[in-house]
Amino acid sequence: MSFVKGLKCRECGKNYPKKALHVCSFCFGPLEVDYEYEEIKKVISREKIESRGKTMWRYKELLPLDNEPTVGTQVGYTPLVKADNLAKSLGVDELYIKNDSVNFPTFSFKDRVVSAALSKAKELGFKTVACATTGNLGNSVAAQAVQGNLESYIFMPANLEQGKVIGTSIYGTNVIGINGNYDGVNRMCSEIADKYGWAFVNINIRPYYAEGSKTYGYEIVEQLGWKAPKHVIVPMAGGSLIIKIGKAIKEMAKLGLIDGSDTSLYGAQASGSSPISTAVKNGSDVIKPVIPDTIAHSIAIGNPADGYYSIKAIHESGGWAEDVSDDELIEGIKLLASTEGIFTETAGGVAVAVTKKLLEQERIPRDESIVISITGNGLKTLEAVLDKVEKPRVIEANIESFNEIMEKREACIV
Ligand SMILES: *Cc1c(COP(=O)(O)O)cnc(C)c1O
Ligand SMILES: [Zn+2]
Secondary structure, eight states: OOOEEEEEETTTOOEEOSSSOOBOTTTOOBEEEEEOHHHHHHHOOHHHHHTSOSSGGGGGGGSSOSSOOOSOTTOOOOOEEEOHHHHHHHTOSOEEEEEGGGOTTTSBTHHHHHHHHHHHHHHTTOSEEEEEOSSHHHHHHHHHHHHTTOEEEEEEETTOOHHHHHHHHTTTOEEEEESSOHHHHHHHHHHHHHHHOOEETTTTTHHHHHHTTHHHHHHHHHHTTSOOOSEEEEEOSSSHHHHHHHHHHHHHHHTTSSSOOOOEEEEEEETTBOHHHHHHHTTOOOOOOOOOOSSOGGGOOSSOTTHHHHHHHHHHHTOEEEEEOHHHHHHHHHHHHHHHOOOBOHHHHHHHHHHHHHHHTTSSOTTSOEEEEEOBBGGGOGGGTTTTSOOOOOOOSSHHHHHHHHHHHHHHHO
16 A cells, blocks of 8 residues: 655646656756545554554655565664763753664664665565765665665775775675775766666655655654654755655645644754855755765765755754864763763764854754754764773783772872
């Protein structure tokens, strides 16, 4: 039983069948999945959702498949953590961390989009899946392709962190490192997709892929007790996740699952790759592509596919965007780890540091509910903090050696 009508152009509204298509052949606008909301409204309810398994597929009526999912059926429903220690440190009343650093199976929010994309790819009859990746997407496509018995090809910039590279090749996929940045990889992959006829999750089946991101938003709302948060901070690469969080909350209001939605969306980027936040700060809706130069590789996209629409989503929600330096993002990683015991990757450090900045700028008030999107795991980007944490003190294996440390320590404290 499916509620998917087909694909629809976001610009001119022209309808397309449910195939591996992503751009409108008339106006070149992006295609989006179109649902029968009136039909969904008749069958969906809070109780029905709550009665289902704790995975992203509990919202299956709002996801782009014709049949039950076949890949990544355990993905999602990650913790929403009430972050009282970090709240105190930042000087705010009500703060939450939506923690996809522990998503299954590859510890980032990309497991959501990949579960949707590969399940759809199987429905469409593809045998080979592929992606252009800044790291996390490759991890997830490789892992979930194994689970779904699909052949996979992962194309990534050659300079990614070891955790991201090994965290892809371990699954026995075909990994291709490419000299240059993500934007070059992505351009090349568009040509490969045409020639080889594979399902490129973030290119020719992007409309289905992107819908998976909505579940991050649904979960936040459900976990807050069926209430939309007032402010959400989201790290941006291509700009898709932030749009889909906004869409998810609006859909829940439209379907009567929540009373209303007045959530403001705030985009977070690293200053070394900040085409979206720069446009927002300049009051422009035009993206000026950049050449990325930041340690936040997972969100280092210089020419974001959804740049224009993410700016629109931010403006319409009454939100804003900011960017932070590599030093600030490292401080963000350390602040989250030392207050909440959550070790996030560079993109998460960006989200925390941008939140701090927006509070200081009084763009976000301190007395309303705030959710910080933590989208990836710090164990994959150890290089970022390698020289920024205290090294363990090495001693001999006897109590005297340890006593010596403690004595010095007491001297310090006094
Ligand atoms: C991909 C990614 C994002 C942002 O994704 P977009 O939807 O492309 O904006 C954020 N955080 C992490 C860790 C990611 O891997
Ligand atoms: Zn069109």
